[in-house]
Amino acid sequence: AQRVTQPEKLLSVFKGAPVELKCNYSYSGSPELFWYVQYSRQRLQLLLRHISRESIKGFTADLNKGETSFHLKKPFAQEEDSAMYYCALRRGNYKLTFGKGTLLTVNP
């Protein structure tokens, strides 16, 4: 069965501190992994995807197939990063499975 696990429901850091949001997955095939973000009162939107190997808003995520992880990292958190973050896995052509989400709070 495909599964996405985000072990932390809540994560609180201070501005300027490094932040890491954890994501582990289980999937027998070749996964396609994403991070989606939902800011307060906004719709859910794509933050980044593993195939692009890009950095968005200072965030990066590396797919580690050995550890089946796709952790999201940022070296210096900003207050505007406060949001709900969801890790997601696409299986096959269509289905997009989400983790339960991590609420990140960046304190001033």
Place this chain on the structure above:
Amino acid sequence: DVKVTQSSRYLVKRTGEKVFLECVQDMDHENMFWYRQDPGLGLRLIYFSYDVKMKEKGDIPEGYSVSREKKERFSLILESASTNQTSMYLCASFQGGPGNTEAFFGQGTRLTVV
């Protein structure tokens, strides 16, 4: 910009009512989805559709049905609403294929069943 529009932001319905949630996308996407979003449970897939009149059950289809008569419109139907279906419902679409893997979400419909 892709637009995914859900017909209502807030709905209040009575137990036993038949409820229709509508979603329209304007980018000719093949694939459309309905999720429900609950605190502590994340997003759970109810149904998805990969073409007109085609549908597949997601992870929690019980108590729901869907309709996709036109490519741009995907409707979620609660046959007989119950209080445990009180939730935020999110519609999404994406095109699929190489380089087209981003899902676009609607603003959500908060449904309260009383």
